[in-house]
Amino acid sequence: MTADVPGTDALTARSSRVVAARKLQRRRGRDKAERFLAEGPQAVREAIAAGAVEDLFYDLDADTRHSDLIDAAVAAGAHVHPCTDEGLAALAETVTPQGLVAVCRFLDQRLPEEANxxxxxxxxxxxxxxxxxxxxxxxxxxxxxxxxxxxxxxxxxxxxxxxxxxxxxxxxxxxxxxxxxxxxxxxxxxxxxxxxxxxxxxxxxxxxxxxxxxxxxxxxxxxxxxxxxxxxxxxxxxxxxxxxxxxxxxxxxxxxxxxxxxxxxxxxxxxxxxxxxxx
Incomplete structure (x- = not known):
C-alpha cells in the first residue's frame, strides 16, 4: 500500500500529524483549520468521491480490509498514513473504531438559486x-x-x-x-x-x-x-x-x-x- 512517505513507520498517538488532526474533534479547531474528520468506510468513501479528503489515517488491519478506499484516496491526491491501533484510536470518536479516519476540507456550499x-x-x-x-x-x-x-x-x-x-x-x-x-x-x-x-x-x-x-x-x-x-x-x-x-x-x-x-x-x-x- 502506498503511504504518504514509503517506508514510514506507523504513526502513534504522539505523532505530530495525529496530534494536529485530533484538534479537529473540537469546533474551534475545525473552524480555525477549515477541516473536519470523517470516520468509517461509508463516510470516507463518500468524502473521497466528493474530492474532500486531504489526509487519510488507517490502522494496519484496514490496509487489508479497506485497501480499495486507501488506493482511491491516493488516486485522488490525498496523503495516507498507516497508524498503530493507539494512533487511530486517538483520532476516532467511536467506542469501536472502524479503521479509517479522513481529514476533509470544509465543503464549498452555496444556497441554490431555486429550491423546491x-x-x-x-x-x-x-x-x-x-x-x-x-x-x-x-x-x-x-x-x-x-x-x-x-x-x-x-x-x-x-x-x-x-x-x-x-x-x-x-x-x-x-x-x-x-x-x-x-x-x-x-x-x-x-x-x-x-x-x-x-x-x-x-x-x-x-x-x-x-x-x-x-x-x-x-x-x-x-x-x-x-x-x-x-x-x-x-x-x-x-x-x-x-x-x-x-x-x-x-x-x-x-x-x-x-x-x-x-x-x-x-x-x-x-x-x-x-x-x-x-x-
Whole structure:
C-alpha cells in the first residue's frame, strides 16, 4: 500500500500529524483549520468521491480490509498514513473504531438559486438527530439543508457519522440566524413542524404540499420558540394515532420531508402527462 512517505513507520498517538488532526474533534479547531474528520468506510468513501479528503489515517488491519478506499484516496491526491491501533484510536470518536479516519476540507456550499424542498434546523443541538435529519433530507431529494440558529455544527463527528455520507451529497450550510435564511426563499412556503399544528396528511390531501417548501424544524426537547414559529406561514403536525406521546425529531422530520417530496413528484408527473397529452 502506498503511504504518504514509503517506508514510514506507523504513526502513534504522539505523532505530530495525529496530534494536529485530533484538534479537529473540537469546533474551534475545525473552524480555525477549515477541516473536519470523517470516520468509517461509508463516510470516507463518500468524502473521497466528493474530492474532500486531504489526509487519510488507517490502522494496519484496514490496509487489508479497506485497501480499495486507501488506493482511491491516493488516486485522488490525498496523503495516507498507516497508524498503530493507539494512533487511530486517538483520532476516532467511536467506542469501536472502524479503521479509517479522513481529514476533509470544509465543503464549498452555496444556497441554490431555486429550491423546491429545503430543511432548516433551528436549535437542534443533538448531533445524532441532526445527522439523521440530514440523511432523511438527502433521501427525500431535498435541495439543501441549513443548520440555523443555535444548531449543532454539521461537521461535528457524530453528526457526520449519523448522516451516513449524506453530508457530501447536497449543499449543507451553517447560518447564524434562521430568520435571515428564510428570507432567501421568498418563492417558497415555510412550514413549521410543530405538535398540534395542522394535520400533515390533510394538507397533502388538499394539494398544499406540492408547492416549493421550506420545512422549519426545532429541537426535540423544546420544539420551536414562539417567535421562530411565527416566521412560518403555517404550523404542521404529524398526527399520532397510537398511544405514543410524541415522535422522535428525526422520524417526524423524515415524514414531513417525504410527504412534500411525494406531493411534488406527483405534481411533476401530472404536469408532464398533461403536457404530453396536449402536444
Amino acid at each position: 424542498l429545503v430543511a432548516v434546523l433551528h436549535g437542534i443541538t443533538d448531533p445524532g438527530n441532526a445527522g439523521t435529519v440530514l440523511r432523511a433530507a438527502d433521501a427525500a431529494g431535498a435541495d439543501c439543508v441549513v443548520f440555523g440558529t443555535d444548531s449543532v455544527d454539521p461537521y461535528n463527528g457524530k453528526c457526520v457519522r449519523s448522516s451516513a455520507g449524506s453530508l457530501f451529497h447536497l449543499p449543507v450550510l451553517r447560518a447564524a440566524d434562521t430568520a435571515d435564511v428564510l428570507g432567501v426563499f421568498p418563492h417558497a412556503q415555510v412550514l413549521a413542524a410543530a405538535a398540534g399544528g395542522e394535520d400533515l396528511y390533510a394538507l397533502d390531501g388538499a394539494g398544499d404540499l406540492a408547492a416549493p417548501t421550506v420545512w422549519l424544524l426545532g429541537s426535540e426537547a423544546h420544539g420551536l420558540d414562539e417567535d421562530t414559529a411565527a416566521l412560518a406561514h403555517r404550523k404542521v403536525g404529524v398526527p399520532i394515532w397510537g398511544k405514543a406521546e410524541s415522535l422522535n425529531l428525526a422520524v417526524a422530520a423524515g415524514l414531513c420531508l417525504y410527504a412534500s417530496a411525494a406531493a411534488q413528484h406527483r405534481a411533476h408527473l401530472w404536469l408532464a402527462s398533461f403536457a404530453k397529452s396536449g402536444s
